[in-house]
Amino acid sequence: MPALVLSNVSKRFGGLLAVSDVNMEVPPGRITGLIGPNGAGKTTVVNMITGLLKLTTGSVKLGERDITTAEAHEVAHAGVSRTFQNIRLLPEATVLENVVIGFHVHVKSSLFAQLVGLPSSLRETPQLFERGWKLLERFGMARYADHPAGGLAYGHQRRVEMMRAVATNPQILLLDEPVAGMNDVEAAELGEVFRELAASGIGLLLIEHNIRFVNQLCQQVYVLDSGAMIASGTPQEVMHNPAVIAAYLGGKK
Amino acid sequence: MIAQQLVNGLVTGSVYALFALGFTLIFGTFKILNLAHAGVFMSGAFIGYFAVLNGLPLWLALVLAMIGAGLVSYLVEVTAFATIRGSGQIEFGALISSIGANLCIMSVAQRLSDTKVLRFPFGTFPVEFYEFGPVRFSFLQIIILVMVMFLLVVMMLYLYKTTFGRQIRAVSGNERVASLLGVNPALVYFQTFFISGALAGVAGILIGLSFNSIHFYMGEPYLLKAFVVVVLGGLGSVHGAVVAGMLLGIFQNLAVAYLPTALTETIIYGLLFLVLLIKPSGLFGSEGVQVGVARR
Amino acid sequence: MMNLIYTYQPLFDYFLLAVGFAYSQQMVLRAGVFSIGSAGFACIGAYAVGILVKNQGWNPLLALAVGTAIGCLGGLLLSIPLARLRGVFQAIATLAFVQIVVSLCLYFEEVTGGPQGFNNIPKLVGTEHLVLAVAVTIYFMYVISRSSIGRAFDALRQDETVGATLGISIRKYHMIAFILSGALAGFFGGMQSLYTYSIEPEMFGFAFLVAALTYIILGGRGTVTGPIIGAAIMSLLPELARPLADNRQFFQGVLMMVMVAFMPHGVFDGFVLYMRKRRAAERDRKFKEGSHAGSGTQ
Numbered sequence: 001m002p003a004l005v006l007s008n009v010s011k012r013f014g015g016l017l018a019v020s021d022v023n024m025e026v027p028p029g030r031i032t033g034l035i036g037p038n039g040a041g042k043t044t045v046v047n048m049i050t051g052l053l054k055l056t057t058g059s060v061k062l063g064e065r066d067i068t069t070a071e072a073h074e075v076a077h078a079g080v081s082r083t084f085q086n087i088r089l090l091p092e093a094t095v096l097e098n099v100v101i102g103f104h105v106h107v108k109s110s111l112f113a114q115l116v117g118l119p120s121s122l123r124e125t126p127q128l129f130e131r132g133w134k135l136l137e138r139f140g141m142a143r144y145a146d147h148p149a150g151g152l153a154y155g156h157q158r159r160v161e162m163m164r165a166v167a168t169n170p171q172i173l174l175l176d177e178p179v180a181g182m183n184d185v186e187a188a189e190l191g192e193v194f195r196e197l198a199a200s201g202i203g204l205l206l207i208e209h210n211i212r213f214v215n216q217l218c219q220q221v222y223v224l225d226s227g228a229m230i231a232s233g234t235p236q237e238v239m240h241n242p243a244v245i246a247a248y249l250g251g252k253k
Numbered sequence: 254m255i256a257q258q259l260v261n262g263l264v265t266g267s268v269y270a271l272f273a274l275g276f277t278l279i280f281g282t283f284k285i286l287n288l289a290h291a292g293v294f295m296s297g298a299f300i301g302y303f304a305v306l307n308g309l310p311l312w313l314a315l316v317l318a319m320i321g322a323g324l325v326s327y328l329v330e331v332t333a334f335a336t337i338r339g340s341g342q343i344e345f346g347a348l349i350s351s352i353g354a355n356l357c358i359m360s361v362a363q364r365l366s367d368t369k370v371l372r373f374p375f376g377t378f379p380v381e382f383y384e385f386g387p388v389r390f391s392f393l394q395i396i397i398l399v400m401v402m403f404l405l406v407v408m409m410l411y412l413y414k415t416t417f418g419r420q421i422r423a424v425s426g427n428e429r430v431a432s433l434l435g436v437n438p439a440l441v442y443f444q445t446f447f448i449s450g451a452l453a454g455v456a457g458i459l460i461g462l463s464f465n466s467i468h469f470y471m472g473e474p475y476l477l478k479a480f481v482v483v484v485l486g487g488l489g490s491v492h493g494a495v496v497a498g499m500l501l502g503i504f505q506n507l508a509v510a511y512l513p514t515a516l517t518e519t520i521i522y523g524l525l526f527l528v529l530l531i532k533p534s535g536l537f538g539s540e541g542v543q544v545g546v547a548r549r
Numbered sequence: 550m551m552n553l554i555y556t557y558q559p560l561f562d563y564f565l566l567a568v569g570f571a572y573s574q575q576m577v578l579r580a581g582v583f584s585i586g587s588a589g590f591a592c593i594g595a596y597a598v599g600i601l602v603k604n605q606g607w608n609p610l611l612a613l614a615v616g617t618a619i620g621c622l623g624g625l626l627l628s629i630p631l632a633r634l635r636g637v638f639q640a641i642a643t644l645a646f647v648q649i650v651v652s653l654c655l656y657f658e659e660v661t662g663g664p665q666g667f668n669n670i671p672k673l674v675g676t677e678h679l680v681l682a683v684a685v686t687i688y689f690m691y692v693i694s695r696s697s698i699g700r701a702f703d704a705l706r707q708d709e710t711v712g713a714t715l716g717i718s719i720r721k722y723h724m725i726a727f728i729l730s731g732a733l734a735g736f737f738g739g740m741q742s743l744y745t746y747s748i749e750p751e752m753f754g755f756a757f758l759v760a761a762l763t764y765i766i767l768g769g770r771g772t773v774t775g776p777i778i779g780a781a782i783m784s785l786l787p788e789l790a791r792p793l794a795d796n797r798q799f800f801q802g803v804l805m806m807v808m809v810a811f812m813p814h815g816v817f818d819g820f821v822l823y824m825r826k827r828r829a830a831e832r833d834r835k836f837k838e839g840s841h842a843g844s845g846t847q
Contacts, residue, residue: 050714054548072546076716090707101704105716107697117692125695147829286637336810344636346809349766352759353805360799473755477648480641515656522648529642530630545635546713
């Protein structure tokens with residue numbers, strides 16, 4: 001499994017340098033943290049990786065493959081998936097349908113088969129729904145399969161987004177504040193899921209405000225402040241770094 | 254010959270501008286494409302016609318057309334747009350709703366006119382001509398130009414110099430904040446739609462007089478042209494609507510003199526298509542036009 | 550009995566044509582593309598088929614194939630410039646497209662007959678052909694809807710960004726939507742041409758555009774059944790009561806405003822969503838009762 005490597009990545013919006021010279025590695029099988037005060041540029045970095053923003057300088061590589069200029073759907077096909085800070089589920093679809101759309105990258109039947117109704121396409125749909133159902137059972141959400149996604153409780157919506165990202169069977173998973181607004185019990189449950197995913201070989205990038213959560217899970221932590229990387233290392237090293245403490249004054253949880 | 258076409262073009266153009274002005278005002282303020290504007294335009298002509306038919310002097314008919322069309326426009330806002338404000342689908346939904354409102358207005362007019370083309374009684378407007386060198390103006394053309402200029406100046410003053418105008422611009426920026434600052438949105442809705450309608454109503458009665466034909470379908474061609482004017486000038490830009498309207502009028506009159514109408518129409522809509530491709534914000538527009546998902 | 554069928558047959562035929570055009574309009578809207586250009590493809594298809602069959606003596610099936618192919622190609626070509634636009638700008642651009650098509654048909658008088666229309670087209674299409682055509686279309690619509698294409702469309706319509714990050718190529722799927730929409734409109738335009746003896750450019754103008762949109766507003770754009778319901782409502786409603794028929798346009802207008810305000814998803818889609826919510830609430834209630842009445846699970 002390849003690692004995701006960012007080299008000298010920066011982003012300029014007109015006169016504003018939102019992200020400057022970021023170097024980062026998300027290795028497979030491990031959970032890497034990205035922390036920093038609000039507005040530090042964490043989501044900007046994620047958007048640059050996933051094809052929503054153009055890089056001003058630098059490169060993003062997944063193993064040998066350069067995805068610096070790849071379009072969003074190409075990035076997904078390369079094996080990088082993400083969750084969103086403000087949960088973005090498909091509001092009109094059911095929970096099961098939301099998860100099944102995550103399998104899109106793995107669809108085998110050809111366009112022609114789908115247009116005409118060949119057996120390869122007709123077989124695939126129930127297969128995908130079966131896989132989706134299994135995923136729901138694994139996350140304890142089978143009960144909500146036919147619920148409209150928009151009407152769920154917040155914690156459940158987060159889980160649906162998680163399942164959808166897992167459905168893509170990614171090599172790298174970018175989690176943008178996945179436990180925001182959750183209590184410690186819920187966050188711990190999700191943390192277990194993250195450990196399982198990492199154990200299966202996926203490289204996770206965890207972007208969070210909840211420092212305790214990050215420290216429990218991550219082997220390596222990067223700290224971003226005002227677009228620049230001010231520290232990186234193990235959670236212990238980073239927590240005792242004076243620059244990090246200064247950046248977080250007044251914002252520590 | 255060219256000079257004459259230019260003058261004719263200027264007159265046509267100024268009516269286009271007047272029509273487009275109301276249209277772009279609503280889009281600029283509320284981000285709604287109000288297709289019922291065609292019906293409002295037509296209702297101005299109808300009101301003016303019935304006023305004259307009942308013996309009222311033309312100047313009074315004009316005023317009534319203005320007020321009446323303004324009220325019709327506000328009625329559209331109350332029935333078609335007020336009901337869907339706050340829902341997420343405002344762009345799509347408002348467009349459809351305005352089409353519905355337009356159908357209602359047209360069908361009422363169709364009833365009133367018995368699906369016939371109405372004409373002003375003989376002598377409603379003095380048919381006089383004035384020569385200025387190689388160019389001949391009709392009295393009506395002069396009145397149209399003067400009226401439109403006057404209304405435009407009034408509009409500009411209103412939008413940029415008065416409190417009401419500032420309030421409209423505030424609401425167009427951010428309605429919630431505006432209301433927190435003491436602006437009464439309901440009043441702003443009324444004013445914007447009323448003004449938009451009044452302008453269209455004047456345009457309607459002027460066109461009705463120019464061609465001496467009033468029918469329930471008369472708004473549609475102007476609506477289609479208005480798209481061209483409003484996109485070319487920049488959606489939401491008042492200056493843009495005026496300049497683009499004039500340009501379109503002039504271009505159309507010149508082209509029609511040398512080319513068949515169908516070809517002129519093709520060129521005009523082809524131009525609209527091209528503008529949308531190259532610079533959707535038009536000449537004066539500042540609208541950030543969404544481009545879908547792409548690396549920015 | 551025969552009299553009844555006789556009277557209502559034309560209505561049924563127009564309903565079938567309406568279903569075809571409704572599906573054409575639905576294809577793009579379902580994928581989140583705000584295109585109202587089906588009228589343009591219908592016009593091109595109608596004239597292409599009419600001219601080939603009447604003037605060139607072509608076999609109608611072959612002519613229809615050509616009409617459909619032109620619709621496909623047109624859809625593909627139109628999707629390219631429209632890929633850079635969204636929302637109302639897409640709508641205006643497709644409106645301009647329709648006007649251009651109509652104007653060109655008026656201009657090329659020697660070929661199309663101009664404003665007088667293209668007349669004396671042999672009537673080769675009857676009710677049975679329309680029924681077959683619509684049945685086959687429904688099959689394709691169902692198959693596509695259930696496939697990944699349908700799911701991709703639904704995703705893009707609800708949240709384009711999310712769809713893209715899940716690997717759905719927006720450009721590719723929007724193009725597919727345009728091609729399907731063009732093919733359907735071109736085909737049914739051709740069918741209309743072979744059904745109505747004569748066609749004229751104004752038949753495919755603003756009124757056509759509004760009608761196609763109305764079917765989807767009424768019925769819904771997310772299901773295969775929706776467009777059928779929308780077309781049925783528009784065709785049947787005037788027949789239910791005399792006053793409705795006399796003031797058809799007025800009631801159509803009221804219907805549109807009411808639908809947008811109270812059932813923005815359309816009658817059928819709204820019904821489906823409502824049933825979903827109800828069943829979800831039912832299941833929640835049963836679950837709560839079950840856990841209380843059971844052995845005290847938390």
